[in-house]
Amino acid sequence: MMHHDELQRTLNPTCTGTSVIAMQYKTGVVVMTDRVVSYGKTARYKNVSRQYKVNDNVLVAFGGDHADFQWLQNVIERQALFWKRFDQEIGPKALHGYLTSLLYARRCKMNPLWNTLIVAGIEEEEKNNKETSTPFIGVITQKGCAYQVKHVATGIGAMLLNQAVEDSWRKKGGDITRAEAEAVLKKALELTIYHDCTADNDFEIGSVDSEDGVNLGKEETIIGDWSIAETNCQYE
Amino acid sequence: MSSIGTGYDLAASTFSPDGRIFQIEYAQKAVDNGGTMVALRGKNGVVIAVDKVITSKLYIDDANPRMFNCNDNVGMAIAGVYPDGFALKDYACGEAIKWLKEYREPMSVQKLATSVAEYIHIFTLGISRPFGASAFFSAWDKKKGGRLFLVEPSGLNYEYKAWAVGKHRQAAKAEIEKLKLDQLDVQDLVREAARIIIAIRDENKDKDVQIEMGWVGENTNGKHEVVPDDVLSAAEDWANAKLEEDDMEE
Numbered sequence: 001m002m003h004h005d006e007l008q009r010t011l012n013p014t015c016t017g018t019s020v021i022a023m024q025y026k027t028g029v030v031v032m033t034d035r036v037v038s039y040g041k042t043a044r045y046k047n048v049s050r051q052y053k054v055n056d057n058v059l060v061a062f063g064g065d066h067a068d069f070q071w072l073q074n075v076i077e078r079q080a081l082f083w084k085r086f087d088q089e090i091g092p093k094a095l096h097g098y099l100t101s102l103l104y105a106r107r108c109k110m111n112p113l114w115n116t117l118i119v120a121g122i123e124e125e126e127k128n129n130k131e132t133s134t135p136f137i138g139v140i141t142q143k144g145c146a147y148q149v150k151h152v153a154t155g156i157g158a159m160l161l162n163q164a165v166e167d168s169w170r171k172k173g174g175d176i177t178r179a180e181a182e183a184v185l186k187k188a189l190e191l192t193i194y195h196d197c198t199a200d201n202d203f204e205i206g207s208v209d210s211e212d213g214v215n216l217g218k219e220e221t222i223i224g225d226w227s228i229a230e231t232n233c234q235y236e
Numbered sequence: 237m238s239s240i241g242t243g244y245d246l247a248a249s250t251f252s253p254d255g256r257i258f259q260i261e262y263a264q265k266a267v268d269n270g271g272t273m274v275a276l277r278g279k280n281g282v283v284i285a286v287d288k289v290i291t292s293k294l295y296i297d298d299a300n301p302r303m304f305n306c307n308d309n310v311g312m313a314i315a316g317v318y319p320d321g322f323a324l325k326d327y328a329c330g331e332a333i334k335w336l337k338e339y340r341e342p343m344s345v346q347k348l349a350t351s352v353a354e355y356i357h358i359f360t361l362g363i364s365r366p367f368g369a370s371a372f373f374s375a376w377d378k379k380k381g382g383r384l385f386l387v388e389p390s391g392l393n394y395e396y397k398a399w400a401v402g403k404h405r406q407a408a409k410a411e412i413e414k415l416k417l418d419q420l421d422v423q424d425l426v427r428e429a430a431r432i433i434i435a436i437r438d439e440n441k442d443k444d445v446q447i448e449m450g451w452v453g454e455n456t457n458g459k460h461e462v463v464p465d466d467v468l469s470a471a472e473d474w475a476n477a478k479l480e481e482d483d484m485e486e
Contacts, residue, residue, distance in 0.1 A: 085329050
């Protein structure tokens with residue numbers, strides 16, 4: 001029985017997105033998410049984007065609770081409008097910092113936002129000077145632990161893919177083209193559909209480029225190679 | 237001024253025996269004496285132009301702007317006492333963000349104008365002194381077309397086809413009435429607004445002035461923007477040439 005001044009928190013997320021995989025290339029960032037929102041292990045909602053365009057320089061992708069992310073989209077939208085009052089566009093670094101504080105404050109209230117966020121974009125050191133602008137990927141965990149990376153896989157992808165993604169990155173010496181980065185992401189997605197039962201083979205690759213700005217990717221499908229299933233003894 | 241010394245002009249909450257509120261009339265005078273502001277609604281957009289008074293040569297270019305965005309779609313132009321207008325602009329922007337939080341869609345121009353008008357009324361009557369500023373609100377979308385509102389120090393809020401406030405408003409309105417507004421597109425409005433403002437300037441008195449414009453229409457895809465410098469100076473060149481031409485004919 002609950003005492004009158006106790007309160008109960010949500011202890012589990014309900015509708016969730018799984019891994020996000022992101023990688024920098026010479027002049028931008030590519031971000032891949034699949035297009036399913038799961039209810040437990042059921043693929044409950046298909047054809048849902050897990051990426052949100054903030055402005056021409058910033059893209060946010062999420063893993064974790066979908067309702068929390070929809071709420072966050074509105075928070076971000078308002079913050080972007082607030083910046084416009086001072087004739088400024090919020091950049092990825094600033095938004096990463098803002099969301100870090102938000103997620104940390106929420107976990108301190110024992111009421112965390114159930115998301116892992118990827119803030120991807122182009123950080124402009126000087127306005128409209130492409131020479132000095134740099135790609136940016138920032139990660140924020142559910143508890144507000146934040147860091148910047150050149151490439152990352154979140155969620156169950158962190159266990160499965162970070163090594164594979166990093167190996168591919170190092171093979172190219174960190175100096176890779178957009179097409180190569182996308183190829184690495186697609187290979188990584190193939191690995192998630194083999195190992196992560198909540199991952200889907202419908203996906204999208206969003207990008208932020210210093211020339212083209214933000215592009216939310218088109219939906220794509222990958223089949224993969226299932227010949228190995230023949231040798232799996234667990235089913236007939 | 238018959239109001240002075242009667243005691244009926246000391247507070248915005250006091251009526252004079254013939255039913256006037258002098259404090260509000262004084263506030264309106266602050267707008268009437270400011271730089272002329274012209275607002276025009278054409279066939280596919282709205283343009284607002286102001287003859288901004290530059291009070292010091294030491295200010296940087298484009299200091300103290302009078303054209304703003306409340307959100308992407310709604311433009312706001314403030315006439316009269318600058319800090320009063322700026323406070324109204326801050327309030328309007330706050331309302332726009334609040335609306336976005338509660339309804340998850342952008343606030344409409346009519347809702348913004350109404351909300352600011354209500355705020356002015358309550359603030360004037362119950363909180364402090366009147367605002368010595370008026371605010372135009374402009375927007376355009378495909379469905380409803382151009383929309384233009386003016387909120388006054390009294391809290392009055394009307395929708396207009398076109399209007400003018402400030403120093404030379406009477407002359408400006410006379411010029412506006414000659415235009416066939418519903419035939420003019422946004423580019424025409426920019427030129428005509430520049431022409432009217434330059435035509436009604438008092439060459440001897442209005443010296444340190446600068447035109448500032450905001451536009452919203454089909455050409456900007458319904459987004460309100462400050463008119464770019466090159467468009468503005470082209471319009472001023474056109475206006476000067478046109479006025480010279482008209483002088484020659486006379």
